[in-house]
Amino acid sequence: MANGQKATIRDVAKRAGVAVSTASRALSHGSASKATREKVFRAAEELNFVPNPAARQLMSGRSNIVAIAIPERTDFIFRDMFVAGILGELSRAFSERRMLPFLALTELHDTESLERLLRDSSADGVVVLSFHYSRQLAQVFHDFDKPTVFIGRPFPRMRYPYVDVDNEGAAYCAAELLVERGRRNIGIIAGPDDMVAPKQRTMGCVNGLADQGMKPLAVISGEYTAEHGFEACERILEQYPEVDGVFAQSDQIAVGVLQALAKHGRQVPNDVSVIGFDDFPVATIANPKLTTFAQPLHDMAQAVAEMLCWRLEHGEWNTVAQVLPASLIKRDSV
Template sequence: MDDETVTIRDVAKLAGVAVSTASRALSGGSASEKTRQKVRQAAEALHFVPNQAAKQLTSGKSNVVAIMVPEEPDFVFRDAFVSGMVAQLATSFTAVGLLPFLALTKPHDAQGFLKVLRGSGASGIVVISFHYSKPFADALEQSGKPIVSIGTPHPAMHYPYVDVDNYQGGYDAAKLLYKRGRRNIAVIAGPTDMQASVLRTEGVQDGLKALDLEPVALVCGEYGAKRGEDEMNRILEKHPNVDGVFAESDEIAAGALRALLNAGKRVPEDVALIGFDDFHVARVVSPRLTTFAQPLATMAETATQMMVERLETGEWKRRAVIFPAPMVRRESA
């Protein structure tokens, strides 16, 4: 049989199953492993290549999923969390027969997002690194698409999401710094319009409060090494007695570490330092960072499963999945 004439009906006939069953088996839908194997063998024998455009026309749905990142393009590819999560989502969606589409828009550019989304023909959206604003939240609502958030959404938004326990990480950071004998503790936090940062900050503040302490300094802003270095320099100038720092990302912590070492501070002898993420930078700086690990691959696979369930059944089987962020002890604290 000529390759160009092979259809899903031919595959189904050879495998001895219904056309709908063959389609589900090849696209990662509900089917037994025995059926999947029969259908895959039939497809391989016939050299079948799915025609995605035809699939969309006949079903009224596409198998495209938009991975939306409302950040400046340079940030997307230099930030370890965002770039790592995009890569993991692309892998996990592809594995179940969905086509990931990377939708980059500037923060708060609601209309630009809607334009990109409509052009993609996506059936669902995964949002990463969402900075809350009402216009953007309204744009997501107007899209009418199933949405999964990587990270806890703003309280005004009620989307299913996957995240780590940011609050507990902040709380545990406070306890560890206290246990290490630190009493003059500074917090270099992330943006206040992102729930991950808000929760980490609430956690460390509550942890310190339970120990009858409060931060000697608490500064908020973007995630990034340059900002971590600049903020640490300012903190040292105003609070030279600082002896502990919780940086709400490893990138911030790496910048803070550079500032501390340049100021002649020993880490952890003079200043104990804790990050968050457990990305590559945490393992290559010296001393290596004590931090909290985010399981990117597991988070991406879970978000993919949630989206597949929604696209197949029309319902969300799970609304929130929160993973622990285990502490990884190294030399910095």
């Protein structure tokens, strides 16, 4: 521009031969044809135009902020490998789409703080992670009334789009693998019973055993922690000393199982086979290395970002459910 003046969105629109609103949509990756987008970006480049985020927000009515809500205990959030891993992938996925992730971290049942955080964030939409069902918590997301995507299938009464892994199918495969290895006395150490994923994994393993004419010795629910794995395995060993197989519904749980078995002189896999779920780094440093199911965190995050961004740009959902496979990773514990 002459005299050192900065180009404005009006200058770009005039150079491209389009309306100001069209130029704004094209520059903010809103609805515009490929040809129009190319014309606008070419005009912006020729004019050395730098978009003003505040002006873009006023024109579009959007903040480009996505709230990532994690209603979970703070100490758990920062040591759970699934939460840490998916947060990193979500941050990258939304940043690639020029969206700003905003972490809405609250304690498990602190619905008042969560409601305030969501309201004050000015977020265009929300991603819900590590959801423990309660009527009050479900009401918070209902009242927020912005496009919402769950990571993990929500409870049946909550009709939200979601991205998940095939928990039931993977757990069925775990049962088949244990039976193939000659295991006949199998325990299931599950995650929290107020979440959907543990219910799916339990159902899949129970069904897999049933198709072989078997039932689990025990199903013990608890947190996705090594402490839970250790304590639950001790209970199983005390009540069912004949146990020869364990399906642990997370790698952290499986680590606790391995510790309990070692304490009681049970060799893995000679005496007891153990299968985990997640395929996080702990699986490769455990002794023995864990056979487990890998969660595709990158693909999950990309699917969530694509789903939500499409809804924000087009005003409708292009898909409401995406279930990705969990890959069996065979190592030394089976």
